Amino acid sequence: MRFTPLALTFAMVLLPSVVSAQTTSSSIQAMIAASKGPAFSISVDPQYPQPFGQATISLQSTTLDLSNAVLDVSVAGESVYQGGVDPVTIQVGGTGTITNVKVKVTSNGKDYVQNVYIQPEDVALVAEPVASAPVLYSGKPLVPMEGSVRVVAVANFQDVKGKTVDPSTLSYLWTVDGTQIADSSGIGREAVLVASPLEYRSRTVSVAITSQDGSLVGGADLSLSPESPSVYIYENDPLLGILFDHVLSDQYAITGAENTLYAAPFSFPITDGPPSIRWFLNGDQAQTGSSITLKPTGTGAGSASLSLTATAGDSASATTDLSILFNAVKKGLGLFGL
Numbered sequence: 052m053r054f055t056p057l058a059l060t061f062a063m064v065l066l067p068s069v070v071s072a073q074t075t076s077s078s079i080q081a082m083i084a085a086s087k088g089p090a091f092s093i094s095v096d097p098q099y100p101q102p103f104g105q106a107t108i109s110l111q112s113t114t115l116d117l118s119n120a121v122l123d124v125s126v127a128g129e130s131v132y133q134g135g136v137d138p139v140t141i142q143v144g145g146t147g148t149i150t151n152v153k154v155k156v157t158s159n160g161k162d163y164v165q166n167v168y169i170q171p172e173d174v175a176l177v178a179e180p181v182a183s184a185p186v187l188y189s190g191k192p193l194v195p196m197e198g199s200v201r202v203v204a205v206a207n208f209q210d211v212k213g214k215t216v217d218p219s220t221l222s223y224l225w226t227v228d229g230t231q232i233a234d235s236s237g238i239g240r241e242a243v244l245v246a247s248p249l250e251y252r253s254r255t256v257s258v259a260i261t262s263q264d265g266s267l268v269g270g271a272d273l274s275l276s277p278e279s280p281s282v283y284i285y286e287n288d289p290l291l292g293i294l295f296d297h298v299l300s301d302q303y304a305i306t307g308a309e310n311t312l313y314a315a316p317f318s319f320p321i322t323d324g325p326p327s328i329r330w331f332l333n334g335d336q337a338q339t340g341s342s343i344t345l346k347p348t349g350t351g352a353g354s355a356s357l358s359l360t361a362t363a364g365d366s367a368s369a370t371t372d373l374s375i376l377f378n379a380v381k382k383g384l385g386l387f388g389l
Contacts, residue, residue, distance in 0.1 A: 090115050090163040091156055099270045102146040102171035108154065109138045120158040127151055146173045147209030147267075172269030173207035174260060181244075183280075183319040183326060183363075187295060193278035194247055197364040198320025200275055203242045204258045208267050216262055224259040238263070247277045247320070250366070280318045282328075282361040282369040287311040287342060303357075304376040309346040316361040316369065326363035332356070347377035 091112035100106035108124065110117060117136040124132040124139045127150070132139045136156065143150045152167040179201040182192035194200055204223060208216035218241060225232040225243040235243040248254035257272035284299040293313050303312075319326040330338040333356050337343065345357075355375045362368040 089165060090158075091117070091165070093154060093165060093167055095167065095169065099174075099268075100143045100169060100171055102143070102148075102173055104143060104171070105140050106143055106169060107138050107140045108152065108167065110136055110154070110156065112156075115156065115158045115163070117156070117158075120156050123155040123157070125153040125155075128153075143169050143171055146171055146207060147211060147213060149211060170211075170267070172209070172260070172267055174258070174269040174271040175205040175207075176256070176258065176271045176273045177203045177205060178273065178275060179203060180247075180318070181320065181322055183316045183321050185293075185295060185315045187293075188315075192318040194275050195280065195318050195320040195363075196247060196250055196277040196367045198247045198277075198367075199244055199322055200247060201242055201244050202256050202258075202273070204260065204271065206241075206260050206269060208260070208262060208269065210267065216267065220263060222261045222263065224261070226257045226259075228255055245275070248275060250277055252276075278318055280316065280326075280361070280363070280367050280369045282314055282316045282359055282371055284359060284371060284373055285313045285315060287313045299373055300371075302374045302376060305345055305347055305378075309344055311342055311344045312357075312373075314341050314343075314359050314361065316363075319361060319363040319367055319369075321363070323364070326361045326367070328359065328361050331358040331360070334358075345375060345377075352376075352378040 091110050091114075094109045094111070096107045096109065110122070120136050122132065122134060122136045122139070123130060124141070126141055131141060141150070141152060147170065150169040150171075152169065154165050154167065156163045178194070180192045180194050181199045181201060182195035184190070184192045206216075206218045206221055208218070208221060210216070219239045222236075222238050223240045224236045225240070227243070227245050232243060243256070243258075245254065245256055254275045255272055256275060257270065259268070259270040261268050284303075285297070286294045286299060286303075288294055289311075295315075299312070314328050314330075316326045316328065328339060328341055329336055330343045343357075354377070357373045357375050358370060359373075360368065360370045
């Protein structure tokens with residue numbers, strides 16, 4: 052399974068602390084109910100809805116019979132749902148804008164009302180595995196086994212007026228597998244370094260971000276899964292350099308007096324240094340390091356078995372094999388090599 056970095060956007064959800072009981076009676080029972088707090092509670096999923104995304108509102112109550120109640124949900128004064136008490140999905144606004152959701156429950160002829168204010172804030176989590184990859188490789192390695200991953204939070208916070216908040220002034224609270232990482236949390240702590248999960252397991256990294264005045268909140272989470280490392284062989288041309296556009300596999304013919312091959316280990320942990328590379332020719336160790344130069348001797352044609360092993364740590368290893376042909380006669384070559 053390959054890791055794809057996730058880009059997630061989230062929001063702040065504000066729930067009221069009290070509920071108004073709209074009734075024409077000022078009975079003692081109504082006063083007692085009000086003193087006990089809201090008649091129902093509201094949950095929003097996801098906790099931080101993404102800008103221009105959707106949020107699902109669900110109701111729970113220990114005092115009202117919701118199965119025999121009527122629900123009315125309005126967004127910005129416009130009714131979007133009327134019917135039984137079921138989860139309701141609504142559309143939220145853009146980054147920094149406040150979506151006012153009015154929730155009214157009618158039970159036994161009485162109305163109970165709460166308002167929910169949803170203010171989306173944009174947060175993206177980017178995983179940067181601390182793992183091996185060639186210098187000119189345009190991509191990035193996978194999550195290494197026995198290694199570590201740097202997770203960076205990219206926050207785009209805006210207030211209701213559209214003013215952007217400096218990410219360095221925000222407070223970041225990091226959590227790994229449900230445990231808060233206090234040493235990596237705080238104002239301006241936009242990144243955290245976490246250990247790779249064990250093989251065949253995953254690790255959840257989440258962040259909750261808050262403005263210093265507490266008015267803006269956002270968050271994100273992602274799941275990390277380790278991937279097996281790999282090693283590939285490329286030709287190192289004396290004029291063009293390493294030909295990363297073509298991986299050597301199966302067979303390779305030596306056409307000159309000597310040819311140099313290059314080993315590229317992908318997704319090995321490099322916390323304790325680069326991976327160890329060993330070359331084997333016909334089963335015997337012939338070279339260590341990232342390159343090997345092959346020089347055929349004699350005039351006869353033949354073949355040899357070349358294998359490459361890269362290791363790092365106790366269990367991160369990968370092997371690849373290549374059949375080497377030398378002094379082979381090329382056929383069918385004419386003008387311009389056609």
